[in-house]
Amino acid sequence: MSRSVEHDRLALLASVNEVTDGRVLLGETVARLLEFVVPAFADVATLDTISPTGELTRIGSRVHGPGREELERGLLQRRPVAEAPVGLPRALSSRQGQLIERIADEHLWAIAADQADFELLRALELRSMVDVPLLARGRIVGALACGVGTSGRDYGPEDLRFAEVLSARLALALDNAGLSAAVSGLEQRLEATLRNLAEAVVVRDGDGPLVFANHAAARLLGLASPEEVLARSSEQLMELFDVFDEHGRKISLADLPSARAAQGQSPRPLLVRNVIRSTGEERWLLHKATSVFDPGGTLSLVISVIEDLTEVKRAELAQRLLAEAGQALSSSLDYARTLQQVAALAVPGLADCCAVAMRGEDETLELVALAHRDPAQNAPEGQLGQALLAQLGDPVTATVHRDSLIAVPLAAPAQPPIGVLILAMTQSGRRFDQADLTLAGELAHRATIAIESARLYSERSLIATTLQRSLLPPELPEIAGFRLAGLYRAAGEQNEVGGDFYDAFEVPGGWMLVVGDVAGRGAEAAALTSLSRYTLRTAAKLLRDPIAALEQLNLALRERPGLSLVSVCCVLLRVDGAQASAEVVLAGHPPALRVRAGTPSPVGVFAPFLGAYEQGDWRAESIELGYGDQLVLYTDGVIDTVGETERFGEERLAATVGGGRGAQETVARIEAAVGDFAHGPQADDMAVIVVERTSPD
Numbered sequence: 001m002s003r004s005v006e007h008d009r010l011a012l013l014a015s016v017n018e019v020t021d022g023r024v025l026l027g028e029t030v031a032r033l034l035e036f037v038v039p040a041f042a043d044v045a046t047l048d049t050i051s052p053t054g055e056l057t058r059i060g061s062r063v064h065g066p067g068r069e070e071l072e073r074g075l076l077q078r079r080p081v082a083e084a085p086v087g088l089p090r091a092l093s094s095r096q097g098q099l100i101e102r103i104a105d106e107h108l109w110a111i112a113a114d115q116a117d118f119e120l121l122r123a124l125e126l127r128s129m130v131d132v133p134l135l136a137r138g139r140i141v142g143a144l145a146c147g148v149g150t151s152g153r154d155y156g157p158e159d160l161r162f163a164e165v166l167s168a169r170l171a172l173a174l175d176n177a178g179l180s181a182a183v184s185g186l187e188q189r190l191e192a193t194l195r196n197l198a199e200a201v202v203v204r205d206g207d208g209p210l211v212f213a214n215h216a217a218a219r220l221l222g223l224a225s226p227e228e229v230l231a232r233s234s235e236q237l238m239e240l241f242d243v244f245d246e247h248g249r250k251i252s253l254a255d256l257p258s259a260r261a262a263q264g265q266s267p268r269p270l271l272v273r274n275v276i277r278s279t280g281e282e283r284w285l286l287h288k289a290t291s292v293f294d295p296g297g298t299l300s301l302v303i304s305v306i307e308d309l310t311e312v313k314r315a316e317l318a319q320r321l322l323a324e325a326g327q328a329l330s331s332s333l334d335y336a337r338t339l340q341q342v343a344a345l346a347v348p349g350l351a352d353c354c355a356v357a358m359r360g361e362d363e364t365l366e367l368v369a370l371a372h373r374d375p376a377q378n379a380p381e382g383q384l385g386q387a388l389l390a391q392l393g394d395p396v397t398a399t400v401h402r403d404s405l406i407a408v409p410l411a412a413p414a415q416p417p418i419g420v421l422i423l424a425m426t427q428s429g430r431r432f433d434q435a436d437l438t439l440a441g442e443l444a445h446r447a448t449i450a451i452e453s454a455r456l457y458s459e460r461s462l463i464a465t466t467l468q469r470s471l472l473p474p475e476l477p478e479i480a481g482f483r484l485a486g487l488y489r490a491a492g493e494q495n496e497v498g499g500d501f502y503d504a505f506e507v508p509g510g511w512m513l514v515v516g517d518v519a520g521r522g523a524e525a526a527a528l529t530s531l532s533r534y535t536l537r538t539a540a541k542l543l544r545d546p547i548a549a550l551e552q553l554n555l556a557l558r559e560r561p562g563l564s565l566v567s568v569c570c571v572l573l574r575v576d577g578a579q580a581s582a583e584v585v586l587a588g589h590p591p592a593l594r595v596r597a598g599t600p601s602p603v604g605v606f607a608p609f610l611g612a613y614e615q616g617d618w619r620a621e622s623i624e625l626g627y628g629d630q631l632v633l634y635t636d637g638v639i640d641t642v643g644e645t646e647r648f649g650e651e652r653l654a655a656t657v658g659g660g661r662g663a664q665e666t667v668a669r670i671e672a673a674v675g676d677f678a679h680g681p682q683a684d685d686m687a688v689i690v691v692e693r694t695s696p697d
Contacts, residue, residue, distance in 0.1 A: 028211040034062035042146035073231040097132035128155035134171035200306040206299035257289035280431035284313035335454035343371035351423035358419040408444040485663040487688040499525040500685035510574040515633040519565040557611030637686035663692035
């Protein structure tokens, strides 16, 4: 043996000694040991363990040369033939090392399980092989198999003797890493715990290779077993997916917390949208990573935990989409503009493209709204819109669901469809599932309600003069401890009363303030206004509960023929000595604003319109009102006032009310700000009540 070879083998033994202290997990120990053996001593090496009951398990493989990764996977999955007369089975049964100096096909057939196994062994191009048992604490705990060939080397008796020396060191390292029954305590329990966690756990060696993965990680990555995970590099695993952040930006491997932790950083958790390239399945995953350093300060491990938040995130996105769509649909009776807003809300979270088409008098579909993740394709008259309609053919009367397209009819109960909502995947690679179909159905239902409301609005425009005068808002009462101011403006130059209303009246134990908005205009709107005001007055006085009063009005609206929608912000004021409180309930209405020390904040939990559903999840939000606090109630006619390029909006309203020094001044500021901002005729009614808690001085 040359001095160079002897020196290399002494260095190999010294390297193995470095990992015999048992301070690292089994997976990392195996990876390091095989790194030392290949290519310093072997071109190919495998490690197997034997349980106290005699069960043989392959825990690692290493190949040097072309086709390394595929060959390593094959070796990791193969199992030695127990009755083979040569090789590893012979070494284990005899408890002595075995040497095959010149490997022939007959040797490979003797140890191969079948033709495929034989072809795998031939692909290794082995010339010589040694197989040695690993003995620790008086029993065989595993086996090492080594082969040479592609490097041009051959094994002889001196190599077998070295392999036996090496096997003793390997056995000690593996035994200390937790293989023997004597140390099957804490670390084995820890590893078993990690393997059975619901969250995916992946461990990388400080030098980069994966050394541990649990079953949850394999399932999450779409692979059959943890061993298949370990057989791939991080780059290969990343290639299985398209990964994006919450805003749709493409994520690379270097952006993940595991890569940042490998650089010694302390990364924050990262939520990503993960699309499996082979199936189009979408998942939301929360990545977390932690660095582990050895006593010398060198990076030892990177531990990654991946939590599947798909169900939670999709439910959150669905609720947000429906809430924002509900606000958009309730903010205007111009259904074409509103549907464009809804289409934009659905992209890109729900689909790559969203379109709405309405059925014309000749029964053909005409596109009225279109939103695409590529703004250049947003024109309804463009090629994309026409292509979507061409896919549908005749007007849709039943839901269409394909991998890349969903089409849901816009139809009120027992009525023929008036249009169709279309969702399409055009470039993201995602596929629609049942949850997407359910969400699309709810979105179409809400859009249908909005369209029908808009039609009701456009069809009924006359207002009876006598009814107008009877429905003008009442003079606001004086309430001890409070100061009230109101504003009412009906849309249109000749209208005195529109669909908005407000009221203030005493109930047992307090005072009720109401601001509301009914769908439509004209006589029908006037009738709804009358029904709403007096039903709420009567119910509130009798039931003493704002939610119960809203339920009574909802019942009355549902009993009317057709669709009658009303939005309401209802406030119950109570005073108990020096303490004053307000319970705020919303029904399809913008939130109230509490102004404290010049700072406004929204109050109220968004809930459905009255008249839209049999049951509504209306909830009260209770707040305290200190001296000088103001509570501002308003209809959407304030925030939807149209300027030259945009609507007045919630931010301008908040800035306006923040500067008021009293109820009357706040009302005056709102009226002046809206008047200065408005461009053209007033499009919607406007009603405002401001209540101010006054000091007893």
